[in-house]
Amino acid sequence: MGNRLEELEKTAFQKLAELGFTTPTQIQAKAIPVILRRRDCLLVAPTGSGKTEAALVPIFTLLSQEEKGVGVRLLYITPLRALNRDIFKRLIRYAEHFGLTAAVRHGDTPASARAKISQRPPDVLITTPETLAILLVTKKMKRALATLEWVVVDELHELLGSERGAHLSLSLERLINYASSSVVRVGLSATVGNLVEAASFLVGAGRKCAVLVDKSERGFAVRCEYIEGGLLPLARRVAELAKEVMCKGGNVLVFTNTRDEAEYLVSALRAEAPELEPYVHHGSLSRESREEAELKLKSGEAGIVVATSSLELGLDIGSVNLVIQVGSPRQATKLIQRVGRSRHRIGEAAQGVILTDRLDDEAESLALLERVNRRSLEESRIHHKALDVLAHHLAGLALEHGKLEVEGAIKMINKAYPFRDIGVEEVDGCLRLLNSHGIIWYDGLVFRSRGLRTLQYYYDNISTIPDVVQFDVVDVSTNKRVGRLDQLFVGEYGEEGNSF
Template identity: 45%
Template sequence: MAIFSLLHEKIRQGLKELGFIEPTDIQTAAIPEILKGRHALLIAPTGIGKTEAAMLPIFSRFLEAEKKKGVTILYITPLRALNRDLMQRLEWWGDKLGIRIAVRHGDTKQSERRKQTLKPPDMFITTPETLQALLTGKVLRRHLKDVEYVVVDEIHELAESKRGAQLSTALERLYAITNKEFQRIGISATIGNPEEIADFLVWHKKVNIIKTTNPKAMKIQVEYPEPKREDRYISAKILSSISVASRVRRIVELVKAHNRVLIFVNTRETAEAIASRFKILEEPIGIHHSSLSQEVRVDTEDEFKMGKLKALIATSSLELGIDIGSVDLVIQYKSPRQVLRLVQRVGRAGHSHKKESKGVVIATDSDDTLESLVITCRSLDGKVESVKPWEKPFDVLAHQLVGLAFEYRKVKKEHALLLFRRSYPFRELEEEELDETLRLLSQLRILWVDDDYFGRTRRSLEYYYGNLSTIPDERKFF
């Protein structure tokens, strides 16, 4: 309780009401550092209380400081579903502490957006793409000038994609708006290169890397189901091969032997294919992936929490920290391809720092079995891969240049170069590379460019808002 005593009195009262007496390891290590205003990267498995380790000291500092009119706290996640889930988790604290919290992303209704513009919340929960839109709004930019704290959740998920490069430069654009250094907190799963991800968060300042001292206990086994006589009947019923029927039968056995099970697959196509077979067998197993509508995903999550569904088939949509209640087993269908993915997914079982996480990998052939065994061994040994951020993605640079033109109408090239060099992906950006990118944008008439300055044109609006997302489109060929 000594660590919690450092927090504001209202937060201590809230912790008592919720029955939290002892902090977790990550909370013990992180709370004092964040209270001192230091940049920090929190690294721990799922279910260890990383969100509270970051947010409680930020809330404490917020309560002790003079209240500002605009947004003070910015919380960024990779998924809209995570935004919604986080809002539900923090809403109680917001009401308790008098902190107004709001979600802003693509699903936010227009009426709610108007309210947020007229009366901004104290804390925005958003995505990297929506942050791009916020930075160009005249009124919203004014609301963002008092930002003091930025939290990037699941930073490992963002860092290895162009979304990470986009976010990194957006945070430097935010720095230009606030005209001061705001405190940055990254929250990550276990990764192999924490120092580089800390640099990615803010490379021009020292970042405290805070890891949990007690790794979560895990038990993972790899199975290659052998065909049984009953599999012939299943095969005929679901119109599949005997080997597929064997895997389906084994998954059903595991689901029936446990209370709640998550079944992870690597693609949406696999999710739909397996789900259709369970539907034929009339098993209470649902499906969850990002292509489903928000209403369907929410209903499925609720049915799983209430026990109407014993299992959920999911892609990476449930891999991150979305609250779907207690899970006592995770099944990974086929090799997850990465140690990080397996650790993250199996960590969803026993979603508490005191419970063991149990996982079973269902392999599909000899090669898949061998790969799964290697990944499982490395997972249990804590040998997680490094996450490599993108270096100088020029499509992201082009988009950010147009964003700057929107913000300031007329931008000095020298100022743009200095701003981008503050972000980790563009820390080594050369003046010639900036000029070449601007030259291309000028040829396309997306920007006007002269010797020292650049600015927006009629085509800038369509280009900027048409390319807010760097998530690649999926194209299927038959």
């Protein structure tokens, strides 16, 4: 066994070098031997440390040496569709290097591509938490996932404190409940304050998980500036800083805390310094507009992009020379994540500036900088006992099994860390509520599906992200969709002739 593991390690590190990592990073050196031993683990490392490769290279090394069957063997879960697209480009290249196949499946995947995945399942499937919940009640995909050996959850820190995380934790237990072999879970996360709880969230209640932390201290050269006079003087300062970087061929990424601020800042920059040709990036813009801004950063050309949290996560946007945060980032973890997008190369110090136009924001930003320097980070609070999520998954279990005893359902539910303390009374209450609305049948001991009624409820509530009615914004000169506006904004500002 020892010789076998030594050979696997040698092969994995050789493959890592072929992918461009001739010298393994700290997290890669720690993770590869552990993952080759098929242990559940959480990899904690800053942006740009190669943690994606730290997880994938050993998994792909093992998969490439197995006899190829029919079915998905690795499920890669990311919280954002944009990350799906970005990871897919990298992952497909890595998979091909190991002789494996990969595909992506989310809400925007065309029907023809979905059919192809069902008929000829890839070795590696990339998806979102919501799409995973759909796959669990799709017969062909359930069969395809029965061969599953590995689950990788990317950007785990983004899911910890939300209902989406609770949703995913139950989906994982349902998935692993019918997989034919023992499934290994690997989580990828930025630095969080409560590592032990994050690990338990990943693997479920009562399971052991190796926590592997990159302890190399990445430098953070961040300063805070107070700009008097409101957003317009602040925009002028952004332009000054951007010009300093861009005249040397560099690029700048500006973060704001809201979409309104991002749009206002870009408008001000276009008025004050049109030669900068700033781009904007946020969730209400069309996919084409977002990808255009991402391409500007990836190209390596001098430029400036103003974004919200939409560019905060691990999208591959190349190397940014400077990050500017407008207003307090509110959290030390968020400050590290955002400024960490700059100098996105191993060994380089992140470069950032916080600009505030309010004294309370300045005080808060200085306090956050102190926390970052002390590495005193906020703990993500796990969303425990989300009963609406529980009700949704009870309906899912009814669809999966046809009928199920309450006792068996509770045993499975308690394996999910956010639901480890859920008792009979709470499950019984959810089932009685579902029964009273005609969603399932329930007699106090057994619950079962009502067919179409259950399916409709399940699909209508697949997402824990609140529904917001949105309207398309179309450029009449080109007939091109440029973005979307929320109903509240349209109701307030959408009168004919208004400018916004």
